[in-house]
Amino acid sequence: MSTSLTTCEWKKVFYEKMEVAKPADSWELIIDPNLKPNELAPGWKQYLEQHASGRFHCSWCWHTWQSPHVVILFHMYLDRAQRAGSVRMRVFKQLCYECGTARLDESSMLEENIESLVDNLITSLREQCYDEDGGQYRIHVASRPDGGPHRSEFCEACQEGIVHWKPSEKLLEEEATTYTFSGASKPSAQEGSGYNFFSLRWWLIGASLCLLIVYLQFSFRGSTFL
Numbered sequence: 001m002s003t004s005l006t007t008c009e010w011k012k013v014f015y016e017k018m019e020v021a022k023p024a025d026s027w028e029l030i031i032d033p034n035l036k037p038n039e040l041a042p043g044w045k046q047y048l049e050q051h052a053s054g055r056f057h058c059s060w061c062w063h064t065w066q067s068p069h070v071v072i073l074f075h076m077y078l079d080r081a082q083r084a085g086s087v088r089m090r091v092f093k094q095l096c097y098e099c100g101t102a103r104l105d106e107s108s109m110l111e112e113n114i115e116s117l118v119d120n121l122i123t124s125l126r127e128q129c130y131d132e133d134g135g136q137y138r139i140h141v142a143s144r145p146d147g148g149p150h151r152s153e154f155c156e157a158c159q160e161g162i163v164h165w166k167p168s169e170k171l172l173e174e175e176a177t178t179y180t181f182s183g184a185s186k187p188s189a190q191e192g193s194g195y196n197f198f199s200l201r202w203w204l205i206g207a208s209l210c211l212l213i214v215y216l217q218f219s220f221r222g223s224t225f226l
Contacts, residue, residue: 006114010118017118047076071157123136
């Protein structure tokens with residue numbers, strides 16, 4: 001999916017859902033690659049999506065990768081008198097960790113992922129711009145911990161100071177349990193094998209000493225009778 005198609009899909013889904021959520025108001029969605037977190041003009045509100053799922057494609061080496069930690073920044077403003085609103089949006093990019101090029105690559109997203117993200121945006125928009133109860137946010141599968149740590153040195157959002165990824169407490173507990181178990185089980189196995197080896201050696205030494213004592217006793221008795 002190209003970048004232009006992804007942008008068109010975002011706007012299509014946003015306009016369709018806003019027409020249902022707020023049919024009396026007119027809203028626009030603008031892609032702004034220069035949007036900065038927490039730098040808001042008077043009256044503007046901010047919503048930060050921290051765990052979107054996206055696929056990246058390196059424009060240099062053609063490497064592709066999936067990330068469950070795509071950050072999307074939204075700035076929102078509603079003019080109540082004009083019944084018109086505006087949303088400015090920035091999807092943060094990532095660097096390719098295969099070729100190490102300095103080119104930042106954009107992500108592409110599936111339509112179902114965009115729909116759930118727009119639902120969360122509208123929930124925040126209703127809360128902050130309309131002072132309504134927006135309802136519950138949709139929890140993405142992408143927000144669950146993946147198989148490896150987030151590589152912040154390749155993330156544009158992290159480089160701009162947005163702390164958006166950390167292992168959950170459950171994951172840390174699982175890692176700690178796994179490390180403790182693996183770290184403790186290996187020495188015990190080694191100790192067990194060492195114990196078997198040394199006990200066998202001492203058993204042989206003890207048996208040899210007993211045989212030697214018996215031999216000496218019989219030799220001593222024989223010499224006495226002579």
